[in-house]
Amino acid sequence: MPQLLLELLSEEIPARMQAQAARDLERMARDRLAEAGFIPEALTAFAGPRRLTLVAQGLPTAQADRSEERKGPRVGAPDAAVDGFLRSTGLTREQLVERDGVWFATLSRQGRPTADIIAEMVEAIVRNFPWPKSMKWGTSALRWVRPLRRILCVFDGEVVPFAIEGIESGDLTEGHRFMGDGKPFRARHFDDYAAGLAAHFVVLDPAERKARITQGAKTLCFARGLELVEDEGLLDEVCGLAEWPTPILGDMDPAxxxxxxxxxxxxxxxxxxxxxxxxxxxxxxxxxxLAVANIEATDGGAAIAKGNARVLSARLNDARFFWDEDRKVPLESRLEKLKGVTFHAKLGTMYERVERVEALAREIAPLVGADPAVAAKAARLAKADLGTGMVGEFPELQGVIGRYYAAGEGMDPVIADAIRDHYKPQGPGDAVPSDAVGATVALADKLDTLIAFFAIGEKPTGSRDPFALRRAALGVIRVALEKDVRIDLSRMVALTLASLFADQKLGSLERVENLASQIGEAGYEKAAELAFFSIISAYSPEGVQQMGAERWPEVEKARADLHAFFADRLKVSLRDQGKRHDLVDAVFALGDDDIVRIVARVEALDGFLTTEDGKNLLAGYKRATNILKAEEKKEPLPTGAAERLAGAPAEEAALIDALAAAEPEVGAALAKEDFAGAMRALAGLRAPVDAFFEKVLVNDPDVATRHNRLRLLTQVRDAMGRVADFSLVSG
Structure with a gap:
């Protein structure tokens, strides 16, 4: 069947935009063809430094005739409504068909030539292409990533004629800007097109360009007794910079x-x-x-390599200057410079953030098994390299440079490594800090970021997450789970917000430290009150009540939003590991914010529900809760424990005995955080619950008997609800 070949040739397309542009071109073409009723046998898009190419195989030469039925107004509707419907369809009243009291119109459309549809499709794609950045040029109203020069559009061996802002379609394209002969060549089929580009020194397929770079680079390195330091990100980028990639091995000054x-x-x-x-x-x-040139030089690339070496030497000389100058000043003395660096307009300076992270690190260190004093010092120095010239020149090296400078000053290697590692993990492929001090500072840094931005209402929305809070939350989760750190999130929120408000209002870390000692083991609400009144009382006793009322909703909302955010991130993380989302919801409903404990509950629940006892007990739980919900609508449920009533069925007494045995076992297991043991204790209820529902009528005519049995079902529900909210479990 006929083939469509489309090429959009322009000036250089930024490498970072090419892969997405190919996906967008394929998607837009597929959608437009589908609207016309076409389903190509194959549809492939390619992107390169100067061109976007699309090839669609197996399209018909013309669109099939189509018939469409359109529903109109009801019979007897006002004439204006019927007339409007007729105008939209182009039919007369006599051509309408009445069915079930409604007018229907049947529209028959003759199929159009595929070439006409393609012409409209290409123009729509070009005019609406979603480039991240685009430009105009000359007097054209068209926007494209760079000036668009040619449009090759051929269907079934013939040019599809159209023009966009003076650029006429044709069957001409051109090869490499420098190595080609400078003359356009014709292509009316993809095989001829690809072969013509190759003959004119253009590699069309990005995968082929990558393979050419990798193989050529490794061959050059092998010949010199070297090996390539592989870098997938850089390979993706240079693949988009050269149409005819040619690796060149150069030499740098060993100094x-x-x-x-x-x-x-x-x-x-x-x-x-x-x-x-x-x-x-x-x-x-x-x-x-190893550099990648876009030409094959006659001297084998020697001149290019020398030129590249000179440029690299200039760059490295700059780096050496910063390296030498930075080490003249102790790392800790650079903290003073951070007082003039704004972290965020609503969150104070970077220096104030350092103090908050330091205070958090002291709190978290015992939970991780780190020395609080060592962790606090590492936290205090973690951001110091932001004031160095080297990080100013190479922002990607923050933390890494701090570690080198700390080690050069003879600091404890644990502190130096923590300075480097506190940014970890930065993605799913990155490891968490291996040392307890590094893990402490990483947690403190990420928690401060999350809590502070939530406190000012800067939460992620949809795909927008400018402060990378989702990544920070996943980092906290990974460190907590891999290091078995029991974080009291509410306490961390209270301490951070107290520190934040102190920084903003008083600038006094001493007040924050005093507050931290008062918080102790208090619950969140008590801690928040202490935070408010410790800060507010510094102004005036009479202002305490008013300012406290203003602050309370702000902090409470931040705490609730952050807890929900962590719940959502943990659900994402566990779902990625294959855990059922409903089990995660069932555990989160208990209100626990200990990440390690939550995961242990989910794993135990997952294992329990795969057993026959678990499945049957879940069915019994749902039956019990359904009965309780129905009865609760009629009257308040009776409270208290079920009793042994005279003449009660044996199955009722057996369930009372089973609950009496299971409840203390469940409680003891939960106290030890033996969630698998708690599930085993619940499994003992399976048979008595089954027998109860099989032999006992809950809604007994006798009120006392009915209430006793409702109390018994409430006990079953509550006993199971101590482990998870089984009402949220599907099945």
Missing amino acids: FLDLPPEVIRTSMRTHQKYFAVRRPGEAGLAPHF
Whole structure:
């Protein structure tokens, strides 16, 4: 069947936009073709430095005739309504059909040539393409990522004629800007098009360009006894920079190898788009680099390599200057500079944030098994490198540079590593800090970020998350689970908000430390009251009541929103591990905010419900709750424990005995956080509950008997509800 070939040739498309542009082109074309009733056998899009290409296989030459029935107004409707319907359909009243008191119109449409539909489709795609950034040029009203130069559009071997802002479609394209012969060539079929591009030094497929870069780079390295330091992100980027990628191995001044390897790699990667290389089996870098040119030079790339080496040397000389100058000043003295750096207009300076993180680290350290004094010092120095010239030049190296400077000053390696690791994990592929101090500072840093931004109402919405709060929450969850850290989230919220308000109002860390000692083991509400009145009383006793009332809703909302946010993030994390979302909901309904305990409950519940006892007991629970809900609508449920009534069935007495045995077992197991044991204790209720529902009539005519049995079902519900809210479990 006929084939559609479309190419949109422009000036250079930014590499970071190319992959999404290919997906958008394929999606928009597929949607437009589907609207016309076409389902191609295959649809593929390619993106490169100068062109977007689409090929659709197996399209018909014309659209099939179509018949559509449209529902109109009811019979007897006002004439104006009927006339409007007739105008929209182009029919007369006599052509309408009445059915079930409603007018219907049957519209027959003759199929159109596919070429006409393609012309309209391409224009719609070009004019509505969702580039992240676009531009106009000349006098054209068209917007494109860069000036659009040619449109090749061929269907079934023939040009599809149309024009967009003076750019006429055709069957011409062109090859490499420099290595091609400079003459356009014709292509009316994809095979000819791909072969023509290859002959004119253009590799169309991004996957092929990546393979060419990788294979060429590894061959050059092998010949010199080196190996490539692989970098998938950089490979994706350079793949979008060259139509005819040609790896070139260059040499750098070995004197620069005394700089940290992260500095060298960042300079190569960020500024020059070079790959680093090393000698096999060695951890450090070799004094070479791997660049990717867009041409095959006649000298094998020697001149290009020399030019690239000069540019790299200039960059590394800048890095050396910052490296040498930064180390003249102790890391801790740079904290003073952070007093002039605004973290957020509503959250004070970066220095104030450091103090909050330090206070949190002291609180969290015992939970992780770290020395509070050591953790506090690491937290205090964690952001100090933000005031260095090196981080100013290479922001990607914050934390990494701080570790080098701390180690160079002879600090405890645990503190130096914590400075580097406190940003971890930065994504699903990143490890959590391995050391207890690093984990402490990572938790404190992320919790402060989350609590502070929630306190000022800066919550993620939809796909918008400018402060990466979702990533921070997932980081807290991962560290807590992998390090088995029992975080009291409510206490952390109270302490952070107290510190935040103190920073804003009094600027006094001493007041915050005093407050922290008062919080102790108090619940959240007590802690929040202490936070309010400790701060407010510094103004005037008569202002306490008024200012406390103003602050309370603000903090309470932040706490509730943050708890719900953590619940949602934990559900996402557990669902990714294959845990059922309804089980997560059932455990979260208990109001617990201990992440480790929540996960243990979910795992125990998951295991319990896979057993026959679990499945049957769940069915009994739902039956009990349904009965209780129905009775509660009639009158308030009776309270208290069920009693043994004279003449009661044996099954009723057996369930009372089973509950009497199970309830203390469940309580003891929960106290030890033995959730599997709690589930086993509940399993003992399975047979008595089944027998009760089989032999006992709950809604007995005798009021006393009915109330006793309702109390018994309430006990069953409540006993199971101590483990999870089984009403939220499906099945």
